[in-house]
Amino acid sequence: MPDRDQTPAVRLTDVLFRWPGPAGFTLDCPAFEVARGERVLLLGESGSGKSTLLSLICGIIVADRGRVLVGGEDLGKRGAAARDRLRAEQIGVIFQQFNLLPYASVADNICLPLRFAPERRKRAGDAGAQVTALCAALGLPPGVETAPAGRFSVGQQQRIAVARALIGSPPLIVADEPTSSLDAAAQDGFLTLLFDQLRATGSSLLMVSHDARLAAQFDRTVQLADIVTTGRTAA
Amino acid sequence: MMLRLILGSLRARALTVGLTVLAIALSVALFLGVEKMRNGARASFADTISGTDLIVGARSGSVQLLLYSVFRIGNATNNLTWESYQEIAARPDVDWIVPISLGDSHRQFRVMGTTPAFFERYKYRGGRALELAEGHGLEDLYDAVIGADVARTLGYVTGDPIVVSHGIASFTDHADQPFRVAGVLAKTGTPVDRTVIVGLEAIEAIHVDWQSGGQRPGAPTPQDVIRQMDLEPKAITAALVGVESRLRIFGLQRWINTYPDEPLLAILPGVALQELWQIVGIAETALIGVSAMVVITALIGMMAMIFSSLGERRREMAIWRAMGASPSVILGLLVVEAVVMAALGAAIGGALLYGGLAIARPWIDASYGIWLPLGWPDARELWMLGAVIGAAALASLLPALRAYRLSLADGMTVRI
Ligand SMILES: Nc1ncnc2c1ncn2[C@@H]1O[C@H](COP(=O)(O)OP(=O)(O)OP(=O)(O)O)[C@@H](O)[C@H]1O
Ligand SMILES: [Mg+2]
Numbered sequence: 174m175p176d177r178d179q180t181p182a183v184r185l186t187d188v189l190f191r192w193p194g195p196a197g198f199t200l201d202c203p204a205f206e207v208a209r210g211e212r213v214l215l216l217g218e219s220g221s222g223k224s225t226l227l228s229l230i231c232g233i234i235v236a237d238r239g240r241v242l243v244g245g246e247d248l249g250k251r252g253a254a255a256r257d258r259l260r261a262e263q264i265g266v267i268f269q270q271f272n273l274l275p276y277a278s279v280a281d282n283i284c285l286p287l288r289f290a291p292e293r294r295k296r297a298g299d300a301g302a303q304v305t306a307l308c309a310a311l312g313l314p315p316g317v318e319t320a321p322a323g324r325f326s327v328g329q330q331q332r333i334a335v336a337r338a339l340i341g342s343p344p345l346i347v348a349d350e351p352t353s354s355l356d357a358a359a360q361d362g363f364l365t366l367l368f369d370q371l372r373a374t375g376s377s378l379l380m381v382s383h384d385a386r387l388a389a390q391f392d393r394t395v396q397l398a399d400i401v402t403t404g405r406t407a408a
Numbered sequence: 409m410m411l412r413l414i415l416g417s418l419r420a421r422a423l424t425v426g427l428t429v430l431a432i433a434l435s436v437a438l439f440l441g442v443e444k445m446r447n448g449a450r451a452s453f454a455d456t457i458s459g460t461d462l463i464v465g466a467r468s469g470s471v472q473l474l475l476y477s478v479f480r481i482g483n484a485t486n487n488l489t490w491e492s493y494q495e496i497a498a499r500p501d502v503d504w505i506v507p508i509s510l511g512d513s514h515r516q517f518r519v520m521g522t523t524p525a526f527f528e529r530y531k532y533r534g535g536r537a538l539e540l541a542e543g544h545g546l547e548d549l550y551d552a553v554i555g556a557d558v559a560r561t562l563g564y565v566t567g568d569p570i571v572v573s574h575g576i577a578s579f580t581d582h583a584d585q586p587f588r589v590a591g592v593l594a595k596t597g598t599p600v601d602r603t604v605i606v607g608l609e610a611i612e613a614i615h616v617d618w619q620s621g622g623q624r625p626g627a628p629t630p631q632d633v634i635r636q637m638d639l640e641p642k643a644i645t646a647a648l649v650g651v652e653s654r655l656r657i658f659g660l661q662r663w664i665n666t667y668p669d670e671p672l673l674a675i676l677p678g679v680a681l682q683e684l685w686q687i688v689g690i691a692e693t694a695l696i697g698v699s700a701m702v703v704i705t706a707l708i709g710m711m712a713m714i715f716s717s718l719g720e721r722r723r724e725m726a727i728w729r730a731m732g733a734s735p736s737v738i739l740g741l742l743v744v745e746a747v748v749m750a751a752l753g754a755a756i757g758g759a760l761l762y763g764g765l766a767i768a769r770p771w772i773d774a775s776y777g778i779w780l781p782l783g784w785p786d787a788r789e790l791w792m793l794g795a796v797i798g799a800a801a802l803a804s805l806l807p808a809l810r811a812y813r814l815s816l817a818d819g820m821t822v823r824i
Contacts, residue, residue, distance in 0.1 A: 261731060261732020268726075271723050272727065274724060274727060276416040281412065281413060288731075
């Protein structure tokens with residue numbers, strides 16, 4: 174077992190990925206790392222491959238070549254089921270928008286990853302209490318847990334998504350443009366809340382955006398173009 | 409929690425899901441209903457006659473003889489002469505014999521002439537005897553005993569007069585010789601309920617002034633003259649026979665079937681019923697086939713509904729995937745969803761059928777003489793419901809597999 178504090182949260186080496194299809198988008202990443210507890214902002218143009226990179230890190234898609242390590246574990250060496258399990262256990266995911274199952278209650282949405290991650294569920298302890306605590310910490314009105322998630326405003330839904338990413342304190346939070354659907358004031362509030370919680374859990378954050386103004390609040394800012402080369406190959 | 413989420417997802421699409429479930433429910437109700445009618449018809453047919461070893465009539469088809477003599481369906485093509493009847497009655501193997509004379513009617517009901525022995529010998533539903541609900545049996549020449557449905561439909565009580573019409577569905581009445589309701593039989597669930605029973609001599613009496621189908625011109629013979637006449641019939645329609653020993657049934661049957669003076673036919677009611685089932689069986693199979701096709705159509709509708717929902721639900725699938733659900737979980741979700749819809753449809757369909765039956769049962773009984781039992785679904789019905797749900801699971805596999813592949817290809821972001 175690698176020492177948790179020494180191994181980086183994420184490490185990509187010599188990764189090549191190509192989307193199947195006639196004009197397959199290819200992404201080539203020689204090296205990229207996120208240290209434990211580090212908060213990294215990844216900037217890039219639309220269509221530059223940011224989401225593709227996050228999908229690789231989450232193990233939803235698999236690199237054609239090279240190694241993707243999450244918490245020291247090589248995703249390529251694991252089977253599909255084990256990758257899904259690792260994602261559930263280790264990574265909290267926040268999307269740009271439409272993060273939630275609108276028909277499910279807030280509590281069910283927040284607890285959803287625990288359903289696939291027994292260890293994370295154990296870490297979460299009393300899930301119900303955790304949900305209440307997270308909702309309160311993220312400034313959601315009291316008693317929201319039982320309401321259907323679809324009822325809330327976009328900003329509130331994004332905060333529910335943060336609670337879901339944070340429950341059971343996964344070592345890595347991956348966020349794909351979580352603030353792009355919020356106005357400037359809501360963006361600031363959202364990031365402040367997110368960072369407060371990260372400090373509490375000690376999780377690393379890899380957040381994608383095309384808004385360079387956010388850079389000041391992060392430990393490190395990376396331009397996607399600096400770490401990957403992308404292109405299109407005719408299949 | 410998973411089931412709760414599935415139910416929530418279904419509820420969120422209440423309209424399309426509701427219509428799909430409704431289609432399944434109606435098809436299931438039809439499917440079960442056909443099966444119930446089939447069993448009900450068989451049971452009530454089989455319950456109609458028991459304790460009679462042979463039915464004798466003029467030679468025709470055995471099913472035809474059974475139908476007109478017991479079920480009052482169709483007509484006899486020929487009669488059985490009184491001489492033949494008496495010769496059969498005199499056979500040593502014959503324990504008892506009851507003549508039946510059909511051919512006249514009262515309103516929509518058939519009139520049957522017979523002897524008082526009929527009330528003793530006719531048995532139904534495993535040996536049950538006829539019982540009078542009201543009044544007494546045939547005593548006077550112009551006494552009539554009516555079945556329960558006749559009494560209920562026409563509102564007759566004992567003492568009411570009855571005018572018998574000549575033939576079936578005719579407008580000539582035997583108005584000069586009215587009968588009187590002497591008794592009303594208790595409900596039996598057999599064609600007896602829809603029969604007006606009179607004495608064999610009475611049939612003879614009302615036809616005194618009739619010759620080869622036409623009424624003799626002139627004044628009708630007065631009733632007191634008729635009462636003095638010899639009213640022995642010249643012919644009857646059929647006879648029910650009980651045999652001394654079961655072993656002798658076939659011997660007697662052969663003797664009757666080879667009777668030299670007149671072409672006769674003796675049948676065993678059970679065997680003729682079997683023959684009837686064979687004929688009806690083809691239609692039954694076709695009916696069941698059609699209703700099964702209706703179920704399949706409903707399930708294909710469900711399949712189409714799931715397919716078309718996949719597009720708008722790719723986002724949802726991506727969320728499940730990002731939370732750590734494997735593609736097989738996605739597949740399972742869709743299959744369970746289909747099973748829930750089918751189970752709901754089956755339950756509602758069953759409820760519709762039973763509710764409908766509870767309401768329509770008296771009407772079905774009145775118009776077809778089939779009393780459908782309303783117990784809990786039996787093993788066969790449960791099996792059919794299970795088959796519907798299983799078929800739904802199978803049908804959902806196709807869209808579920810597509811969702812499986814989509815969720816693998818989509819990655820974390822859904823491009824629409
Ligand atoms: N599921 C997919 N199948 C095939 N090709 C895909 C798929 N998803 C993305 N791609 C290709 O990869 C390219 C990069 O897409 P990606 O979503 O990674 O960009 P992005 O940087 O996240 O853009 P945006 O800022 O708009 O979210 C796209 O141009 C597309 O052609
Ligand atoms: Mg993207």
